[in-house]
Amino acid sequence: MKGLGARGLGSEEPTAAPVGRVSVETRWAAILAGGDGTRLRTFTRQLTGDDRPKQFCRILDGATLLDQTRRRVERSVRADKTLIVVTRAHEEYYAPLMRELGPGALVVQPENRGTAPAILYTLERLRLVAPEASVAFFPSDHYVADDDRFMAHVDAAFVAVAARPGRIVLLGVEPDRPETEYGWIEPGAAEPGERDGTPVLTVRRFWEKPPRQVAAQLQAKGCLWNSFVMVSRVATLWSALGRTVPELVRAFVPLHRFLGSALEASIARAVYSRLSSTDFSRRVLAESAGHLAVLPVRGVAWNDLGEPGRVIETRRAVASRLAALA
Numbered sequence: 001m002k003g004l005g006a007r008g009l010g011s012e013e014p015t016a017a018p019v020g021r022v023s024v025e026t027r028w029a030a031i032l033a034g035g036d037g038t039r040l041r042t043f044t045r046q047l048t049g050d051d052r053p054k055q056f057c058r059i060l061d062g063a064t065l066l067d068q069t070r071r072r073v074e075r076s077v078r079a080d081k082t083l084i085v086v087t088r089a090h091e092e093y094y095a096p097l098m099r100e101l102g103p104g105a106l107v108v109q110p111e112n113r114g115t116a117p118a119i120l121y122t123l124e125r126l127r128l129v130a131p132e133a134s135v136a137f138f139p140s141d142h143y144v145a146d147d148d149r150f151m152a153h154v155d156a157a158f159v160a161v162a163a164r165p166g167r168i169v170l171l172g173v174e175p176d177r178p179e180t181e182y183g184w185i186e187p188g189a190a191e192p193g194e195r196d197g198t199p200v201l202t203v204r205r206f207w208e209k210p211p212r213q214v215a216a217q218l219q220a221k222g223c224l225w226n227s228f229v230m231v232s233r234v235a236t237l238w239s240a241l242g243r244t245v246p247e248l249v250r251a252f253v254p255l256h257r258f259l260g261s262a263l264e265a266s267i268a269r270a271v272y273s274r275l276s277s278t279d280f281s282r283r284v285l286a287e288s289a290g291h292l293a294v295l296p297v298r299g300v301a302w303n304d305l306g307e308p309g310r311v312i313e314t315r316r317a318v319a320s321r322l323a324a325l326a
Helices: 038-047 065-073 088-101 115-129 147-163 212-220 234-244 244-253 264-272 306-323
Strands: 027-032 082-087 107-108 134-139 141-143 168-173 184-190 202-206 224-233 290-295 302-304
Touching: 027 065, 038 302, 065 082, 065 134, 065 141, 065 147, 082 088, 082 115, 088 107, 088 147, 107 115, 107 202, 107 264, 115 234, 115 244, 134 147, 134 234, 147 168, 147 224, 147 290, 168 184, 168 234, 168 302, 184 290, 224 234, 224 290, 224 302, 234 244, 302 306
Parallel strands: 027 082, 027 134, 082 107, 168 290
Antiparallel strands: 134 224, 141 302, 168 224, 184 202, 184 224, 202 290
């Protein structure tokens, strides 16, 4: 991807699907790395000596969280078909990536306006270069104990989307506590026509950051954490945004015709200057239950590293596991 502009990203080559089934879907991925990491600012400042966001920090081992996510994603999606969404204020931290990958690999937001604009900007790029593709979105600040096993579920989600193009397939992690800071997914029945293997379930309801008593009830009922890793067709996600946040989609209309041009950055600044912060989970997923499916992820330790207590707990778990292997 090095040296390519937005209009030269990748090539439309079919990617073989796993688990013995053939798919003509072209796989893309997008890593969301534009957050400011304010809740971890004190911790990361002590770690690095500056105010870089957590995704650019070496929190768990010798690699940054973003680089760990990139390595994980490459198990399922080619590196030259992976976009990384960043924010202009963090340029000093992502500049090495630009030199390594070329500017076409980055979706540079003028400002952080939440996950919905970040996803929409990415879809704008993909509608230009790969409108028929399926895309997997990944946050850049998660801990996954077993990358191979986790990404096997992503492979299965790509296969599920190939079979049912109108679905957004979420990876739902089996919980080990009644967490109040995560979104929860209440699964329904198995999708019609699903075969043996990794089940894909309908979504009965989406719960965003419930109080502890409700979270405990959800855990007891077999509900799942929303990992915010999701796979869908580009067109399906675009339709979901248009249905739930049409004003946001309209705001991006002026940007579309300038993608890949010298004017893209200035038009994007004008668009973002008028945006309010919009959360994809609350505004899109929570209003789209009938269009969602969930693929349960069991037996894989997972954490969202968005809160100091979870970071400390995860660092201890990783150190303990490494000590046991020594």
